[in-house]
Amino acid sequence: MVSSTNTLSILNTYQAIISTFGDFLTVAIHTILYERNIYPSTSFLSARKYNYPVRQNRHPKVCKWIQDAVAAVEAELLKVGAVQRPTRIHVVLQSLNNQAQSGPRPLT
Secondary structure: OOOHHHHHHHOOOHHHHHHHHHHHHHHHHHHHHHHOOOOOHHHEEEEEEOOEEEEEEOOHHHHHHHHHHHHHHHHHHHOOOOOOOOOOOOOOOEOOOOOEOOOOOOOO
């Protein structure tokens, strides 16, 4: 069993917190893509993260796109001496005609 001091020491630096946030953001983006039916459900694997079942897209280009996007967010958050660090991070999905998607997906 992991002691609470070991668990707390993992997040003792700003960089560790940003890395953990990046990990969470990666899972969140995969989940959004799955729940909003952006890609066919057959392109997702079942996985576990944070002791919960999650879905992860298995297409290499989709995974690379997510990794690149999350790395860009992490880089912005880690800029030292930045005049203006991001205060919000938005994940925007657009339809083919470039209209932002919003609201919950209708239940079918």
